[in-house]
Amino acid sequence: MGSFIVCRLWHGLLVVLGVSFTVFAVTRLFGDPVSLMLPLSASAEQRMAFAQEIGLDQPLFVQFIRFLGDLATFDFGESLWQRRPAIEVVFERLPLTLMLIGTGLGFAILLSIPLGMIAALRPGGFLDRFIVSAGLLGLSMPQFWVGLLLIVVFSVQLKLLPTSGMGTPLHLVLPALTLALTPLARLTMLVRSSMIDELNQHYVRTVRAKGLPFTRILRVHTLRNILISYMTLAGWELITTLAGYTVVVETVFAWPGLGLTAVQAIQRGDLFLMQAIVFVIALLIVLINIVLDIVFKMIDPRINLN
Amino acid sequence: MSAQTAPLLEVDGLRVDFASRAGLVQAINEVSLVVHKGETLGLVGESGSGKSVSAQAVMGLISPPGAITGGDVRWCGTSLLGRKGERYARSVRGKNIAMIFQDPMTSLNPLMTVGDQIGEAMRYHLGFTHVQARRRAEELLGAVGLSAPARRLDQYPHELSGGMRQRVMIAMAISCEPELLIADEPTTALDVTIQAQILELLARLQKELGLAIILITHDLGVVAGICNRVAVMYAGRIVETGDVDTIFEDPGHPYTQGLLRSTPSLEGTEDTLMSIDGIPPRLIDPQPGCPFLPRCPIGVDACRQAPPAEAWKGSAVRCWKAGADAWSMGATRAQEAGL
Numbered sequence: 001m002g003s004f005i006v007c008r009l010w011h012g013l014l015v016v017l018g019v020s021f022t023v024f025a026v027t028r029l030f031g032d033p034v035s036l037m038l039p040l041s042a043s044a045e046q047r048m049a050f051a052q053e054i055g056l057d058q059p060l061f062v063q064f065i066r067f068l069g070d071l072a073t074f075d076f077g078e079s080l081w082q083r084r085p086a087i088e089v090v091f092e093r094l095p096l097t098l099m100l101i102g103t104g105l106g107f108a109i110l111l112s113i114p115l116g117m118i119a120a121l122r123p124g125g126f127l128d129r130f131i132v133s134a135g136l137l138g139l140s141m142p143q144f145w146v147g148l149l150l151i152v153v154f155s156v157q158l159k160l161l162p163t164s165g166m167g168t169p170l171h172l173v174l175p176a177l178t179l180a181l182t183p184l185a186r187l188t189m190l191v192r193s194s195m196i197d198e199l200n201q202h203y204v205r206t207v208r209a210k211g212l213p214f215t216r217i218l219r220v221h222t223l224r225n226i227l228i229s230y231m232t233l234a235g236w237e238l239i240t241t242l243a244g245y246t247v248v249v250e251t252v253f254a255w256p257g258l259g260l261t262a263v264q265a266i267q268r269g270d271l272f273l274m275q276a277i278v279f280v281i282a283l284l285i286v287l288i289n290i291v292l293d294i295v296f297k298m299i300d301p302r303i304n305l306n
Numbered sequence: 307m308s309a310q311t312a313p314l315l316e317v318d319g320l321r322v323d324f325a326s327r328a329g330l331v332q333a334i335n336e337v338s339l340v341v342h343k344g345e346t347l348g349l350v351g352e353s354g355s356g357k358s359v360s361a362q363a364v365m366g367l368i369s370p371p372g373a374i375t376g377g378d379v380r381w382c383g384t385s386l387l388g389r390k391g392e393r394y395a396r397s398v399r400g401k402n403i404a405m406i407f408q409d410p411m412t413s414l415n416p417l418m419t420v421g422d423q424i425g426e427a428m429r430y431h432l433g434f435t436h437v438q439a440r441r442r443a444e445e446l447l448g449a450v451g452l453s454a455p456a457r458r459l460d461q462y463p464h465e466l467s468g469g470m471r472q473r474v475m476i477a478m479a480i481s482c483e484p485e486l487l488i489a490d491e492p493t494t495a496l497d498v499t500i501q502a503q504i505l506e507l508l509a510r511l512q513k514e515l516g517l518a519i520i521l522i523t524h525d526l527g528v529v530a531g532i533c534n535r536v537a538v539m540y541a542g543r544i545v546e547t548g549d550v551d552t553i554f555e556d557p558g559h560p561y562t563q564g565l566l567r568s569t570p571s572l573e574g575t576e577d578t579l580m581s582i583d584g585i586p587p588r589l590i591d592p593q594p595g596c597p598f599l600p601r602c603p604i605g606v607d608a609c610r611q612a613p614p615a616e617a618w619k620g621s622a623v624r625c626w627k628a629g630a631d632a633w634s635m636g637a638t639r640a641q642e643a644g645l
């Protein structure tokens with residue numbers, strides 16, 4: 001197990017290096033950071049001075065080594081927009097995003113397992129058809145639209161919840177719900193279909209022949225067997241939300257997390273802040289994958305060490 | 307055998323249907339069986355004749371689209387079916403009646419250690435603690451002939467061979483010291499030398515534990531070797547039951563006669579092998595009357611009425627012409643017709 005973790009960490013490091021190189025290449029080689037960050041009216045001297053200040057006058061190789069060194073110390077430079085270290089901004093906003101995603105996905109996970117199992121117990125039954133239809137509906141609605149719909153119903157018409165911003169726990173409800181909907185639908189469908197498959201496995205017959213109560217069979221035997229595919233999808237939902245959907249939801253609800261900050265950084269041409277956001281999210285994704293791999297290994301003894 | 311003592315298991319006129327797109331499949335119908343303490347009942351019949359469905363119905367393993375639609379299953383005189391029986395059934399299944407299956411490769415949970423899977427039933431039925439169950443599981447693994455039982459406890463099924471897994475299944479089945487073991491083709495998926503070992507193990511356990519066994523098999527040689535009584539199934543019905551010796555000597559039903567003739571000789575004195583022409587009838591909308599009629603060489607008009615189970619030389623035979631020598635007569639008739 002120890003060598004397995006070391007091996008996964010090593011792979012993770014390689015991925016982070018790859019991400020660093022890509023970020024570096026995209027910003028330094030294919031773009032011009034100076035004209036991106038300075039106003040159009042800046043003079044040639046000002047441009048030169050700025051280029052020197054951020055080290056753009058050095059050879060590319062030296063720039064890259066420096067860049068890596070900065071990354072290693074989480075030094076991404078100063079955010080132009082906020083006039084303070086970019087990483088500070090990221091660490092200030094990241095918890096808000098994690099709170100939003102944690103609440104939304106947590107809700108989706110808590111609900112998808114019982115819903116999927118209820119549907120799987122009587123495939124084709126009334127509850128199953130209801131859950132599947134609701135799931136398809138959930139899958140076919142784009143998130144920004146769901147968000148607006150929820151605002152119209154719960155904030156504007158019923159006046160139950162705030163439309164946007166943050167502050168009270170109530171502010172969290174609508175954005176988290178919006179974020180949860182698609183993952184909830186997808187995860188429920190997965191639990192349903194893999195549970196139906198699993199209940200037809202031969203080992204289930206063996207356990208039933210032991211005379212164990214059905215709830216124990218579900219809890220101890222089949223649930224564990226669908227856990228790998230479930231966690232694979234749940235991990236994927238977490239990653240895609242982190243790297244994308246949260247931008248939409250945070251924008252719709254003016255939730256000042258990392259997603260909204262990313263949009264604002266792009267609008268303001270704040271390259272260093274943008275880099276910090278991309279890098280931290282990439283790091284998180286790599287970490288999530290490592291944790292998932294380790295958990296998979298703990299669940300399934302057949303997964304090979306390499 | 308011990309016809310005087312009350313039977314352990316009574317299956318009485320059992321019927322199981324499966325709903326399918328094409329219609330209602332009558333998998334078994336009017337199946338009646340009795341198993342006494344310590345005896346071995348062989349259940350034979352061709353593929354699809356309903357052997358597994360009968361066994362699964364006894365174990366309560368029939369689930370939608372299938373359902374038990376008639377008859378009764380009684381354990382020591384008390385019904386296992388219906389609302390009232392369900393509770394009782396849960397305490398009987400796994401404890402008093404245990405079952406092992408055809409495919410040991412897929413019959414164990416891949417994510418649970420062998421020790422935990424064996425201990426599970428004891429913890430539930432006998433209230434064992436984890437430690438007690440583990441100790442007993444180790445003994446059981448030794449008893450079914452696995453080497454290094456202590457080490458096996460923490461292994462997972464994928465680390466064991468097919469024969470070893472079937473031994474684990476057997477250890478699991480006998481863990482609560484059942485009185486009846488149902489073995490559904492326990493050796494079909496194993497290679498020949500292992501088959502013999504597993505059958506020997508079953509025979510030994512039966513002697514040591516006084517276990518009654520229902521052995522489902524295609525192998526009439528095995529039936530002759532270790533069974534006391536045999537029930538022959540055809541198209542979801544039991545067409546003949548009786549003592550093994552009687553039936554092998556004097557089969558009463560034309561199907562049993564054909565089955566015995568199509569088996570390579572048990573004593574090595576048989577002349578020629580034959581096969582029964584035709585295929586089993588559909589189980590959807592079956593014709594009334596004897597299901598074997600379309601393939602029977604001595605069928606008569608009377609056979610369009612379902613025959614009752616009639617006593618014939620100590621066996622019960624569902625045939626209007628029980629005991630008639632079907633196949634030599636049939637052959638003669640075919641010769642006369644110039645075939």
Ligand SMILES: Nc1ncnc2c1ncn2[C@@H]1O[C@H](COP(=O)(O)OP(=O)(O)OP(=O)(O)O)[C@@H](O)[C@H]1O
Binds near residue numbers: 334359
């Ligand atoms: N899950 C099911 N759904 C629909 N029909 C089924 C199902 N299980 C069994 N049957 C029907 O029941 C009949 C009897 O099947 P069963 O498995 O008992 O045969 P068997 O005698 O055990 O055969 P084999 O020797 O091949 O194991 C089959 O012909 C099949 O049509």
Ligand SMILES: [Mg+2]
Binds near residue numbers: 359
């Ligand atoms: Mg079968």
